[in-house]
Amino acid sequence: MTTTTDASLELPRPRKARATGLWRLWSSAQVRLGVTMLVGITILVIIAPFLAPHDMAAPVGRPYAPPSPEAWLGTDNLGRDVLSRVMSGGIYLAWMAPASALIAVSLGAAIALIAAYYGGWTDLILMRCMDVLLAFPGILLTLLCVSIFGPAPPLLVTLVVLTLMPGVARVIRGAALPLLRQEYVLWAKTVGTPGRVIITRELLPNVSSPLLVELGLRLSWSVAILSSMSFIGYGIQPPAADWGLMVAENGNGLGIQPYAVLAPILMIVLYTIGGALIAEGSARIIARTEGEA
Amino acid sequence: MTNSVDPAILTADAVTVERLDGAPIIADVSLTLRQGEVMGIVGESGSGKSTLALALMGHARRGVRIGGGAVNIDGTEMLSLTPKQLRSARRNLVAYVAQDPGAALNPTLRLDTLLTEGLEGSSAEKTARAKRILKKVGLPDDDAFLRRRPRQLSGGQQQRIAIAMAVIAEPKVIILDEPTTGLDVSTRAKVLDLIKQLCIADNLTAIYVSHDLAVIASVADHVTVMYGGQVVEQGEMQEVLATPRHPYTRALLDAVPSVNDRQALLPIRGRVPNVGEWPEGCIFSDRCDYAIAACSVRPPLRQAGTALVRCVRPELAHTLGAVSRHIDHRRAAEAVEPALTATHINAAYGDKQVLFDVNLTVEPGRCLAVVGESGSGKSTLSRCLIGLHENLTGELTLAGSPLPLSVAGRDQIARERLQYIFQNPNASLNPRRTIGQSLIAALDGSAAKREGRAIDVINEALDRVSIPADLTDRYPAELSGGQRQRVAIARALVSNPAVLLCDEVTSSLDVSVQASVIELLRSLLEDGLGMMFVTHDLAVVRNIADTVIVLNEGRIVEQGEMQAVLNAPQHPYTQSLLANTLQLPTGDDETETAALAVH
Numbered sequence: 001m002t003t004t005t006d007a008s009l010e011l012p013r014p015r016k017a018r019a020t021g022l023w024r025l026w027s028s029a030q031v032r033l034g035v036t037m038l039v040g041i042t043i044l045v046i047i048a049p050f051l052a053p054h055d056m057a058a059p060v061g062r063p064y065a066p067p068s069p070e071a072w073l074g075t076d077n078l079g080r081d082v083l084s085r086v087m088s089g090g091i092y093l094a095w096m097a098p099a100s101a102l103i104a105v106s107l108g109a110a111i112a113l114i115a116a117y118y119g120g121w122t123d124l125i126l127m128r129c130m131d132v133l134l135a136f137p138g139i140l141l142t143l144l145c146v147s148i149f150g151p152a153p154p155l156l157v158t159l160v161v162l163t164l165m166p167g168v169a170r171v172i173r174g175a176a177l178p179l180l181r182q183e184y185v186l187w188a189k190t191v192g193t194p195g196r197v198i199i200t201r202e203l204l205p206n207v208s209s210p211l212l213v214e215l216g217l218r219l220s221w222s223v224a225i226l227s228s229m230s231f232i233g234y235g236i237q238p239p240a241a242d243w244g245l246m247v248a249e250n251g252n253g254l255g256i257q258p259y260a261v262l263a264p265i266l267m268i269v270l271y272t273i274g275g276a277l278i279a280e281g282s283a284r285i286i287a288r289t290e291g292e293a
Numbered sequence: 294m295t296n297s298v299d300p301a302i303l304t305a306d307a308v309t310v311e312r313l314d315g316a317p318i319i320a321d322v323s324l325t326l327r328q329g330e331v332m333g334i335v336g337e338s339g340s341g342k343s344t345l346a347l348a349l350m351g352h353a354r355r356g357v358r359i360g361g362g363a364v365n366i367d368g369t370e371m372l373s374l375t376p377k378q379l380r381s382a383r384r385n386l387v388a389y390v391a392q393d394p395g396a397a398l399n400p401t402l403r404l405d406t407l408l409t410e411g412l413e414g415s416s417a418e419k420t421a422r423a424k425r426i427l428k429k430v431g432l433p434d435d436d437a438f439l440r441r442r443p444r445q446l447s448g449g450q451q452q453r454i455a456i457a458m459a460v461i462a463e464p465k466v467i468i469l470d471e472p473t474t475g476l477d478v479s480t481r482a483k484v485l486d487l488i489k490q491l492c493i494a495d496n497l498t499a500i501y502v503s504h505d506l507a508v509i510a511s512v513a514d515h516v517t518v519m520y521g522g523q524v525v526e527q528g529e530m531q532e533v534l535a536t537p538r539h540p541y542t543r544a545l546l547d548a549v550p551s552v553n554d555r556q557a558l559l560p561i562r563g564r565v566p567n568v569g570e571w572p573e574g575c576i577f578s579d580r581c582d583y584a585i586a587a588c589s590v591r592p593p594l595r596q597a598g599t600a601l602v603r604c605v606r607p608e609l610a611h612t613l614g615a616v617s618r619h620i621d622h623r624r625a626a627e628a629v630e631p632a633l634t635a636t637h638i639n640a641a642y643g644d645k646q647v648l649f650d651v652n653l654t655v656e657p658g659r660c661l662a663v664v665g666e667s668g669s670g671k672s673t674l675s676r677c678l679i680g681l682h683e684n685l686t687g688e689l690t691l692a693g694s695p696l697p698l699s700v701a702g703r704d705q706i707a708r709e710r711l712q713y714i715f716q717n718p719n720a721s722l723n724p725r726r727t728i729g730q731s732l733i734a735a736l737d738g739s740a741a742k743r744e745g746r747a748i749d750v751i752n753e754a755l756d757r758v759s760i761p762a763d764l765t766d767r768y769p770a771e772l773s774g775g776q777r778q779r780v781a782i783a784r785a786l787v788s789n790p791a792v793l794l795c796d797e798v799t800s801s802l803d804v805s806v807q808a809s810v811i812e813l814l815r816s817l818l819e820d821g822l823g824m825m826f827v828t829h830d831l832a833v834v835r836n837i838a839d840t841v842i843v844l845n846e847g848r849i850v851e852q853g854e855m856q857a858v859l860n861a862p863q864h865p866y867t868q869s870l871l872a873n874t875l876q877l878p879t880g881d882d883e884t885e886t887a888a889l890a891v892h
Binding site for chain 1: 724
């Protein structure tokens, strides 16, 4: 023992900020901007009823009136105030998009980790199911289900989840497979750790980085899908205000009152970019920190 | 050996490479090489040796820049070339051979494409040239071979191709960055022979980067010892490695296990300073046993004997000499019950059988070394014993009672009594969990945890491996490689095991860290643990084993007491392993003449 004590003097490195926490992502300006955009838009749509200059459902002038001191962005096809409708128009998206993305990523990750860890038949069956979902045209599924059940928001969320989940499962399974050969997973097996513990304790924390990237990415996708559903009339129904729906409603007046279309498109774009910035920024930080390790 | 009137073909003058924030990675490195000389650059991880090798070609990795100095190769100033000129210089003046040929060779290209890339001339000329070079590096030179792709070659052949690619354009200097590190001893010996032969026959000038002092001793004429980004000692190989003048060189040599003598290995305390955290004075002063007040000012390289040394007292380490560190072998145990036995083990991957009727016994307080090269089945054997291999027949017993072959069939006690330690400490600890969390996980389902003694048991185990208990809330990335491996050992110790299965546990560690881990494992043997130590390194075997099994292609070809096997090997395979194990030069005249005879 006398000789090894020398090694105990090995100096611990000076304490650094925890490089493993999710907080390191905050150091990315892209992530900060993205989060700010999403939080800002969410707050805006929530307080819109108190802030909006007009009742978003009542006509304030003739249809397709150009911007005026009364209505800063003009009026829409029914003479309603575009600004008030744009402010309120994200309220469905504000909860449906994050909910769809969260559920899709959670379910996708769970399926991926179970498939990756147990392998064999479990893997085969789960991933083939994902492939079937992936191959089935999302738009067809939406048309079918909405025609049968009607456009209830929970159904719309379910449809988005079904569309996004297979992609998430593919990516996370790919990230988990190399981990299975890592010695800490083998070690856990040598001491007889049950599979569900290995999945939650050894695998899940080590795929948290790709999970986060997926979350940002799928958030943008959810916005796009939900808005598209509204646009084709299979999503949020009139007279509710919704950005996708507004684009559809006011498309005919594009030549005379472009703001009624451009304003909701801009909001959709901002929301999508916010999610994309989070995904992109996280991916960069992760690539950098994991490159060092 | 060398002619002093020869002009230098490569000179590096005060080369500095720094991070973009200005923190130096290597500082003020100078070296001079004449035609036909081989310079060995030796150092542990973090010493900056690979950074230097790349800087000599005018290259810096991402996030790093060459901050100053000059590199002149055959009259061309490498650091002031335009990118276009640099590309041409890297074709005609200097070539690079990377460590892992598997990753350095594009697997989709045929050998003729790889070899003739960048050459000028007609395709017939180029093919003729490729064939000449293949012959030179000892590979077949027929057309069929030229049409092969890298993955159809063995590791040794791939490295020969990488060397052939480097020398085919007849560069003035070739830079070899750990070219033999991933290779088996016998393959390594052949590749080293090739490099030596190229240097003599073609009068090639080479820079050979390695962490392995014995490899450097076998190829180099001159040695540069790097530590923390600085040159600490530079001179003729025999002068530096047999009679070093810097305390770091001395300490490094004292940490290297010898295949001929069982010795106390002296680890170097502390760790290599990180970039940007260099100490004020001498770079080695915070780890040096002989540091004095004068060491708080960074010493310049000064002439001592024929060598250059960065130490205020260059005569000190020189006079230390190698003290006799011989230690006695443990006596053979007297008829005790074996801790672990394996009988008639046959294992296969699919249809391919990889282990044939292997029998072994691990006794308490003794170490059984399982020696073999890659593909010998030694890792499969240890996986079989721990119960992770599925396609397996045979019988296992643990402390006299039968042990199920699969880990799933074993009870808690059997799992606790048999513990596995992995090769790579970077991968054996979950990077997203703290040391404490990893150790607690090892106690899942144990009596200690039920009785609420988990913290005590963990602290005891950490103390046993000399890790301060306050490191438990750190993540593995915050620890050094040696600390991580000792934490992995502590994780095995918390279960109070009877047998440790050690799978190449020192082979990914630096030599000074390896010394501390070997000493720790020895002390665990003193405590009465049984140990199976899987390795390819006979010097490590000499230093830790009591009995030895030599595996070749899945069969035991030789077994017995360690001294008997290593002193008088009977099987030709064991003899060739031993013959290919490299030795450090000593101060003896005999070795000196042998080393000189090489060139």
